[in-house]
Amino acid sequence: MELTGAEILVRSLKEEGVTHLFGYPGGAVLHIYDALYQQDDVKHILVRHEQAATHAADGYARSTGKPGVALVTSGPGATNAVTGIATAFMDSIPMVVITGQVPTDMIGNDAFQEVDSIGITRPCVKHNFLVKDVTDLAETIKKAFYIATTGRPGPVVIDVPKDVTADKAEFKYPDTVSIRSYNPVVTGHVGQIKRAVAMMLSAERPIFYTGGGVILGRGAPELTELAQMLGYPVTNTLMGLGAYPATDKQFVGMLGMHGTYEANMSMHHCDVLIAIGARFDDRVTGNIEKFCPFAKIIHVDIDPSSISKNVKVDVPIVGSVPNVLQEMIKLLKAGDKKPDAKALASWWKQIQEWRAVDCLKYDHDSGQVKPQQVIESLYKATHGDAFVTSDVGQHQMWAAQYYKFDKPYRWINSGGLGTMGFGLPAAMGVQLAHPDATVACVTGEGSIQMCIQELSTCLQYGLPIKIIALNNRYLGMVRQWQEFFYQRRYAMSYMDALPDFVKLAESYGHVGMRIDNPADVDGAMEEAMKLKDRLVFMDFVTDQEENVYPMIPNGAGLNEMILV
C-alpha cells in the first residue's frame, strides 16, 4: 500500500523502536504532525523551545543507551536545535534529529522559514541527509539510525522538505543496511592487545584513565573486571563517571581541572597510563607539555582520530571498549604473569598519602549553606541511586565531585560543549525513559534560566524532576576565574534581578522550596524526595563566594593544583 512521506516517516520511527519523539510543530512539518496525530506507537513530547527537544532526546539517549529522536520545523526550528545537536556531537551521543524543510522546488529561493539546515549542521553532526525523493525516505532513516548508533556514536540530521512528506510511495522498511563507505572497526588488533597486556603487567605505577567511551560502548562491566583483576587505581573523566564504581577502593576520583588531588597526582607520576574511551581533552590534560612525563601510554578507542591527536601514544588500539577489554581479560587469565605486587603495594601507599590530603574537604561551620553539603545531602537522600543531570559551571563540578556514581548512565551532563540550559530538558528525557526513577537536575540560578520555560513541559507530562538549584547569585565559575585571574573584577558575573524561584515554580504548578539555613538542608531534601509525583524546585541559597577546588590553572600541569 502506498503511504505518504509523513506516514512513512512515522512508521519508520516505530520500526526503529522509537518510543518518544521530542519536538515542536511548525509549517514545514505539519504533514508529519498530522501523521503522528493518527497513531499511538510513537509518543510525541511537546517541548517549549527546540533547544530543549534536542537536549531531552539527548538525556533520553544518555540514560538508556538508545538513540534519542527529535523533530523540529524548518528555519528557526532547525537553528534553535543546533545547540542541542552540537552538544550531542561533542559528547558522541546517538541522536536522530528530523528537521522540516521548505518544499524542494523552493529550496534556495529564500522561502519563508528557509535555512540551509544541512549546511548549518554539517560541522556538528556525524552525518546529515537531505531527502529529495519520498522513495528514499525509509532507507535514509534506516541509515541515519545505523550511523548514529554504531562506531563512535553521534547525532545525525535528516532534512525533509514538506513536499516529500506529502508525496506517496510504497512503504517497506529495510531489514538491513550497508554503506560501502562506512564500516566501523569493532575488534582490536590482536598483536597490539598483547603488547598492551605485557606493558600493563610490567607496570610499577599504573593507572586506568577512562572516559565516556566506556559508557557509550557499554564496557563498564569489562572495565570493572579488568581493573579489579589487576588491582590498579582507576580515575574517570567527567564523561566517564559511573563507568567504574565510585565507592570502590580502587577509584581515586575524577581527574582533570577540578579532579581530585590523588587522581591528578597518580596521573602525573604513573609509569603506565591505560587510557580507555577517553580523548585527552584539554580539561583533562592541563598543559600538554607537562602531561604524564614518566608514562608509557596505551590508548583504546573506537575512533582512530582520537588516538595520538593531542598526546602521542605508545600502544594504540582501535576497537570497541568491551571487545578489546574482553580480549585483555582473556589474555590475563590465560597467562601466568601477575602484576608486580611489591611495586603495586608501594604505589598504593603513595596514593593513600595523596588521598590523605583530603582535597574535597570544606568548611562545615560557616553558618551558610555550602554547595558541597547540598550535593552530599542529595547523595544521601537518593541513596546514591538517582539519575543526576547538570547544567554547566561550579554546580556541575560539585555534583561530579561529591555525588558518587556507582553505575553508568546515571550522570548526565554536557562535558564537551559545556552547554548551559542542558540540565532541565535533559532531565525530562531521563524521566520519560525512567518514569519510576528519581531524577535530579543539579543547576545554578544562571543555567536554569536558559531553559526555564521547560517547567511548563514538565507540568504537561507530570515529570516529577527534583531541581537542585545552587543559587549563589553569581555565574559562579565565571566569578571564580575573575577572582583568581582578573583581580576580582566581577564583570557581568553577578546575576541581578533574579526571580523568586519558589513563586515561579508555583506559577508553573510545581512545588517550590527555599533553603537558606544549613541545618535545614537534609530535612528539605528528604521532604522533596518524598513528593514522588511532583516536580520540586529547591532553591538553595548558598555561600556566594565558594570556589571549586582543587583547580589546575591554565598552563599548569596535573601536579600543580591549587588546593583549598
Added chain:
Amino acid sequence: MRHVISILMENEAGALSRVAGLFSARGYNIESLTVAPTEDGSMSRMTIVTSGSEEIIEQITKQLNKLIDVIKLVDLSEDEHIEREMALVKVKAVGEAREEYKRLADIFNGRILDVTDTTYTIELTDSGDRIVEFIAAINADEIIETVRSGVSGIARGEKSLYP
C-alpha cells in the same frame, strides 16, 4: 611537508563541502583541490595537496576517513606516484614575442590553443614544478592571466584505490 592525498568518495551533493568544511574547521591547509566523477558515476575522485607536520597529516587522513562519504583514501606521497596539473596561460603576443612564445611552448611541450593578433593561449600539462618554471619563464608584464587546474595524482604500478 607537502602531501598529495587522493580520495575516492560517494558522488553525493554536499560531499565536496564536507571535505572543504573539515579543512577550514580544523585549520588545515589546502594548496589545491581537484574533483570529478569517475567512470562509475556513483563515485568521485578527489586529489588534495596539503602540507603540515607528520602529526597533522595523520590527523587529516584520519579525519577524512571519518567522513561517511569517503570510501577510501591514500596519501600518494608515501609511495611512488604520478602527479599532473594543467595550466592555461594567456600571454600578450605581438612582434618578436610571437615567435619566442611559440618556441617556449615547444620546449615545455605546451600547445597553443587560441591565437589572436595580439595573444596566445597556451596549454601545458605537466608536474606542478614544471608549470611554475614555465610561468616563470614568461615576462610577468606579458601574462594576461593564468588558470591552473590543481594537481591530479595516481599511484604508479598496479595499485588502485578501488575497493
